């Protein structure tokens with residue numbers, strides 16, 4: 466039986482063997498904040514399971530391999546032994562592996578279904594989360610992931626619709642001190658589920674971003690980068706652009722969000738707390754898409770694809786991709 470490496474350094478060693486440079490993004494979250502939806506949106510397909518089922522202590526790592534036709538992967542035991550390995554893997558296989566208490570780690574690779582594609586070697590690590598916010602293992606599982614997974618960027622997904630109501634304060638405090646030993650790692654706060662806010666009830670996005678900013682600086686995160694995000698909606702938009710079929714509920718949600726955000730399209734981008742050049746770049750992309758939309762309208766052409774691209778642009782997903790791209794470029798050319 467072959468012994469395999471743990472999550473620590475597996476992607477990096479693989480990368481150096483093939484001459485490629487890998488870039489690892491660790492995704493952490495408070496309960497059901499939308500971590501897996503966020504990872505799926507970055508992959509561009511519903512590869513990982515998102516329902517609230519019994520969670521294992523399993524870390525799922527997904528690597529982008531440009532041009533690969535299918536996704537393939539393997540799962541490993543607590544002793545780092547390969548338990549199963551599959552080509553052309555289906556979400557149902559991953560779901561079964563994830564539900565198996567003998568499985569500690571899943572590694573997957575395939576070509577991300579996004580346009581443009583990320584640079585070769587991007588690895589996303591989805592971490593386990595508890596079903597119950599009172600779960601005492603929550604902080605422990607997160608810290609274990611922070612200690613064992615190699616990462617250059619950390620995305621911490623906050624649930625905008627439950628901000629401050631869950632006991633993630635203790636987890637974030639521990640994370641803050643843990644990261645003090647790991648300088649030069651970027652942390653991006655994904656303020657997810659902003660589509661659930663109701664501005665007419667005083668739940669304006671600006672106020673939520675300001676609250677998160679206060680909350681995070683209070684914990685000790687200096688100058689936090691905060692991205693208002695709609696991970697599930699971004700995933701649905703990408704699925705339609707990739708000609709995948711949505712469920713009725715997903716279709717309705719997508720249509721409703723397209724209508725809701727059509728009035729003030731740049732609102733989410735304006736409130737994001739990100740470096741100026743990134744924000745300007747996103748606003749410019751949105752303006753270009755809007756000009757192209759108007760030209761299509763004038764020519765009597767359909768705008769569905771353009772509408773989805775605009776939604777993706779404001780969804781927060783494109784912003785995080787721009788941040789990752791920028792970080793990878795500055796590592797390459799310091």
Ligand SMILES: Nc1nc2c(ncn2[C@@H]2O[C@H](COP(=O)(O)OP(=O)(O)O)[C@@H](O)[C@H]2O)c(=O)[nH]1
Nearest residue numbers: 494497498499500501502515516658695696697
């Ligand atoms: N409305 C809304 N729901 C979301 C969003 N992101 C995720 N969800 C839903 O939140 C639930 C939990 O999501 P999941 O990705 O499994 O969260 P995880 O437990 O953090 O991995 C699922 O029902 C998702 O469809 C979002 O941006 N907006």
Ligand SMILES: [Mg+2]
Nearest residue numbers: 500501515594
């Ligand atoms: Mg999950």
